[in-house]
Amino acid sequence: MTTQPTPCPDCARAEQNPDWGGYRAHCPECHARALAQSPAFFYSQNVRRLTHEYQGLLAACVDKDIAVAHERVKAWAERIQQTRQRKRAAQ
Numbered sequence: 001m002t003t004q005p006t007p008c009p010d011c012a013r014a015e016q017n018p019d020w021g022g023y024r025a026h027c028p029e030c031h032a033r034a035l036a037q038s039p040a041f042f043y044s045q046n047v048r049r050l051t052h053e054y055q056g057l058l059a060a061c062v063d064k065d066i067a068v069a070h071e072r073v074k075a076w077a078e079r080i081q082q083t084r085q086r087k088r089a090a091q
């Protein structure tokens with residue numbers, strides 16, 4: 001287990017509201033959150049494999065391996081989805 005860096009202000013907001021739409025260019029966690037909502041991730045999930053394009057985006061995002069980055073993206077995607085479902089249910 002590695003030590004988690006202090007979250008950037010946008011990631012701190014996303015902890016409270018995963019559907020938060022702010023991102024910082026040099027924050028690895030922001031990159032994972034942005035990828036969770038990207039067409040590349042969506043397509044990759046649909047075809048049930050890591051597409052070349054998506055792998056390239058994962059590799060560019062952090063200094064960790066692709067499998068770890070993919071797990072972070074999936075975790076954010078799930079949190080964002082749950083948040084949106086709760087919002088819809090509340091309407």
Ligand SMILES: [Zn+2]
Pocket residue numbers: 007008009010011012023024027028029030031
């Ligand atoms: Zn961030």
